[in-house]
Amino acid sequence: MVDDYQPSSEQTLDRDCMTLSRHVLLQLQSFGPDAQDLSALMNRIALAGKLIARHLSRAGLVADTLGFTGRTNVQGEDVKKMDVFANDVFISVFKQSGLVCRLASEEMEKPYYIPENCPIGRYTLLYDPIDGSSNVDINLNVGSIFAIRRQTGDDLDRSAADLLTHGRDQLAAGYILYGPTTVLVYSIGHGVHSFTLDPSLGEFILTAENIQLPAHGSNYSVNEGNFWQWEESIRDFTRYVHRHEGYSSRYSGALVGDFHRILFQGGVFLYPGTVKNPHGKLRLLYETAPLAFLAEQAGGQASTGTQRLLDVVPTELHQRTPVVIGSAEDVALVESFIQERLREQEAIAAPS
Numbered sequence: 001m002v003d004d005y006q007p008s009s010e011q012t013l014d015r016d017c018m019t020l021s022r023h024v025l026l027q028l029q030s031f032g033p034d035a036q037d038l039s040a041l042m043n044r045i046a047l048a049g050k051l052i053a054r055h056l057s058r059a060g061l062v063a064d065t066l067g068f069t070g071r072t073n074v075q076g077e078d079v080k081k082m083d084v085f086a087n088d089v090f091i092s093v094f095k096q097s098g099l100v101c102r103l104a105s106e107e108m109e110k111p112y113y114i115p116e117n118c119p120i121g122r123y124t125l126l127y128d129p130i131d132g133s134s135n136v137d138i139n140l141n142v143g144s145i146f147a148i149r150r151q152t153g154d155d156l157d158r159s160a161a162d163l164l165t166h167g168r169d170q171l172a173a174g175y176i177l178y179g180p181t182t183v184l185v186y187s188i189g190h191g192v193h194s195f196t197l198d199p200s201l202g203e204f205i206l207t208a209e210n211i212q213l214p215a216h217g218s219n220y221s222v223n224e225g226n227f228w229q230w231e232e233s234i235r236d237f238t239r240y241v242h243r244h245e246g247y248s249s250r251y252s253g254a255l256v257g258d259f260h261r262i263l264f265q266g267g268v269f270l271y272p273g274t275v276k277n278p279h280g281k282l283r284l285l286y287e288t289a290p291l292a293f294l295a296e297q298a299g300g301q302a303s304t305g306t307q308r309l310l311d312v313v314p315t316e317l318h319q320r321t322p323v324v325i326g327s328a329e330d331v332a333l334v335e336s337f338i339q340e341r342l343r344e345q346e347a348i349a350a351p352s
């Protein structure tokens, strides 16, 4: 009889191999159509991540992996070959999914439509295919950022106007970090979870569940080369951390890497407005809103400095926002310097 069969210790896995698609279904506690869709969508994102990770791991060894294409994108930034490769990977992976009607990316002026998917695929994928692309040529970490939104309306004129809503409308968000290991972090509104790619299995396996962003951390992450380009309030904050013990500056040039550190260890990442770019550099729909969704889901905060980031309603697809994101106490500290300067300005402007 095998009724009371017990696996021997040699056969038992040393951890529960929880895959991403199973995790999505378990969190939603459903096998209904919406849960199946989200599970399949996350699976496709994972596939894109594996393909990009494989390409990055051979960068320099195979042709056309490093360097610039010679083109600029819609924001006037120089496009790298890796940006184009990763952008196309997401498109081809989602063409086959049947679920996604449009993809909007930092690298494309207008969304890419997959008409054959549109009758059934009422989802849009928003993504930054390679975040931190200046790191590609020097073999440092980069990432991909994504968000999934449900399409509302038919978008027959292809204006994608329904995407111009606040970040609370995101159904799911996350990122893939291509570092010493490839890590996928995501949320579907039920906490934040991290998966690590096991190359021998070709699967992302759950490695951290319900991540809680510490209320305070020692890391502050900002490009201090812009010091004289900032508002005085941001200079006030950096002077504060310089003069108080217990802060460490950490800035890698890739938002995903810097955010990942803060997610696990606490602290704050800032990309404030500068004289040249009053709204900062980072894009709301592809970068700051997805990470804001994760930060809040993990118990942290994300702000423009004066407003909750998830409340910002864009007026255009490629809109930028200033961002202050991370531990609740550290975000509040930055905001307090901003408020203090605003009060001063109001007092000066008020008639005496």
Ligand code: AHM
Binding pocket: 077, 128, 130, 131, 132, 133, 134, 223, 253, 254, 255, 256, 281, 282
């Ligand atoms: P990218 O998506 O074009 O690479 O730009 C976003 C990146 C972020 O990853 C990073 O935090 C920031 O730009 C770095 O910009 P800077 O060099 O101005 O500090």
Ligand code: MG
Binding pocket: 083, 106, 128, 129, 130, 131, 132, 133
């Ligand atoms: Mg990019």
